[in-house]
Amino acid sequence: MATTSAVVSETQPQTRAWPRVLLALGRVVLGAIFLYAAYAKLHFNGSWHLRDYYFFFGMAINSYNLLPLWAVELLSRFMPWFELALGFFLVIGIGLRLTSLIASALLLVFIAAMTRAYILGLEIVCGCFGNTEKLGPWTLTRDSSMLVLALAVALGAFLINRRRTAVSS
Amino acid sequence: MKPLRNRRIGIFFFVAAVVALSGSSVRPQTNAPAAPAAKSAPAKTSTPASPAAKPAAAALGSKTLGSKSAPITMEVFEDFQCPACGSFYETSLKLFIDNYVNTGKVYLIHRDFPLDMHPYARQAARLANAAADLGQFETVERALFDSQNQWSARGNIEEVIASSVPPAQLKKIRDYEAAHINEINASIERDRAMGVQRNVNQTPTIYVTAHGKTEGLPGGGVDYKLLSGYIEYLLRQ
Numbered sequence: 075m076a077t078t079s080a081v082v083s084e085t086q087p088q089t090r091a092w093p094r095v096l097l098a099l100g101r102v103v104l105g106a107i108f109l110y111a112a113y114a115k116l117h118f119n120g121s122w123h124l125r126d127y128y129f130f131f132g133m134a135i136n137s138y139n140l141l142p143l144w145a146v147e148l149l150s151r152f153m154p155w156f157e158l159a160l161g162f163f164l165v166i167g168i169g170l171r172l173t174s175l176i177a178s179a180l181l182l183v184f185i186a187a188m189t190r191a192y193i194l195g196l197e198i199v200c201g202c203f204g205n206t207e208k209l210g211p212w213t214l215t216r217d218s219s220m221l222v223l224a225l226a227v228a229l230g231a232f233l234i235n236r237r238r239t240a241v242s243s
Numbered sequence: 244m245k246p247l248r249n250r251r252i253g254i255f256f257f258v259a260a261v262v263a264l265s266g267s268s269v270r271p272q273t274n275a276p277a278a279p280a281a282k283s284a285p286a287k288t289s290t291p292a293s294p295a296a297k298p299a300a301a302a303l304g305s306k307t308l309g310s311k312s313a314p315i316t317m318e319v320f321e322d323f324q325c326p327a328c329g330s331f332y333e334t335s336l337k338l339f340i341d342n343y344v345n346t347g348k349v350y351l352i353h354r355d356f357p358l359d360m361h362p363y364a365r366q367a368a369r370l371a372n373a374a375a376d377l378g379q380f381e382t383v384e385r386a387l388f389d390s391q392n393q394w395s396a397r398g399n400i401e402e403v404i405a406s407s408v409p410p411a412q413l414k415k416i417r418d419y420e421a422a423h424i425n426e427i428n429a430s431i432e433r434d435r436a437m438g439v440q441r442n443v444n445q446t447p448t449i450y451v452t453a454h455g456k457t458e459g460l461p462g463g464g465v466d467y468k469l470l471s472g473y474i475e476y477l478l479r480q
Contacts, residue, residue: 119458129473134461136469143468197327197445198463205461208444 097230098167104177104223105164112158114204127154134201138191164227171235174228181221188214306353306375306384309344315477316452317349320356320438323367323387324395325446331464332388338467343474353384355434356446363398365431370400372427373420382408383416453477 116127123130132150135141141149160180163173184202191198191209199205200213207213319336321328343349355372357364367387374383386407387400394403405413420427441450445462451473452458460473 121456126473126476129469129476130458130461133465133469133473136466137461137463143466146469196463199445199461201461205459206442208462 093230093234097170097227097234100223100227100230101164101167101170101174104174104220104227105161105166107220108157108161108164108177110161111203112154112161115154115157118204118206130205131201134199134205137196137198137201138187139196140187140190170231171228174224174231178221178224178228181217181224185214185217185221188217306355306371306380308340308351308353308381309349310347311350313344313347313350314453315343315349315474316352318352318354318450318452320354320434320443320446320448320450322356322358322361322364322446323371323384324361324364324391325358326391327445327464328447329388329391331447332384335465335467335470337385339470342471348478349474353380354438355431356438356443356448357431357435358446361395363395363400366398367394367400368431369420369424369427370404370416372430373416373423376423376427377416377419379408379412379416382412451477454480 115131116123118130128147128150131154132146135150136143136146160173160177163169164177188200188209192211192214196209198209200207200209202213202217321332339349340351344351353371355368357368371380371383371387374380383404386404387394389407390403394400401413401417408416438448441448441459443462447464448462449460449465449470450457451460454477460470
């Protein structure tokens with residue numbers, strides 16, 4: 075029995091624990107950020123706004139002057155719940171490759187919109203975490219760091235999955 | 244096979260959760276009165292008042308419009324030289340005054356928040372305050388925003404708004420401003436201090452008070468349709 079396991083460990087690629095730990099840490103942090111972003115859109119000015127949050131968030135989205143009003147209204151209703159679900163799935167780690175890719179794509183879109191607004195000199199609120207934060211270099215840097223984290227999680231999830239597939243085959 | 248099944252289940256729950264949560268916030272909308280410009284960016288022209296609309300009753304000595312007994316109070320922290328304030332006034336506030344202030348639904352309060360980056364903002368605010376004390380606030384506010392891009396470069400405010408405010412009236416306002424300069428400056432500073440206390444960091448910044456609760460709207464101006472949607476929601480409560 076001991077001989078068999080020794081042979082197996084020699085033929086299988088060596089798996090270390092730290093990439094998994096780092097990945098778990100990264101996805102939990104990223105998920106927590108998305109959960110907080112959703113919370114900040116639903117709870118502000120000292121109270122919950124479950125029935126009127128979309129007016130405030132819609133006003134923030136509309137100030138970017140990017141989307142038609144119907145899209146603004148749709149996005150403002152949908153986005154906080156999408157962020158909540160995304161954060162939840164990232165924290166639990168279900169469908170990590172897909173959720174981390176979605177998070178990366180979402181952040182990429184946000185950063186593109188923010189950069190455009192900043193270049194155009196629009197004096198608006200970011201809308202990222204509530205309605206009071208003004209768009210500026212700090213918000214751009216912060217969201218870019220979040221994008222780096224999301225990409226790292228996505229890369230890690232794909233690499234670990236590839237290694238796992240290689241081991242099982 | 245099993246990981247694929249797990250992934251499908253995960254995706255299903257993800258989509259279901261988002262649809263269910265966002266769907267729960269969708270409520271039937273009642274019609275906002277007179278939203279003729281039902282588009283995101285109404286043209287930068289003055290929109291006609293509804294036939295039933297009467298001029299807003301400006302209380303003497305105040306920068307307010309509408310009835311004090313209106314169920315909703317809206318405060319707008321503005322800088323007369325700020326382009327975003329000018330745009331907000333032209334595309335949203337004019338129509339809003341016609342449909343909500345003049346109809347007794349909203350009590351509108353102007354708060355001065357001249358920004359240091361705008362060299363003529365205080366000069367314009369002083370003129371508007373003097374006009375307010377003489378019961379002419381609405382006329383002068385309109386004249387200032389309508390011609391903002393003309394006086395913003397050189398600060399020739401009186402020369403520019405002379406086409407919108409009758410000369411005799413303008414002279415009266417100017418004389419009043421000269422005679423009461425200290426009180427007027429103090430009034431502007433009071434508004435500014437109030438803004439600073441409320442963490443106003445850009446203009447226009449709007450606060451809406453209804454049912455005893457005050458909410459700050461995202462700064463930088465709000466589209467008419469979104470603003471009227473929110474006011475309608477508050478009126479329904």
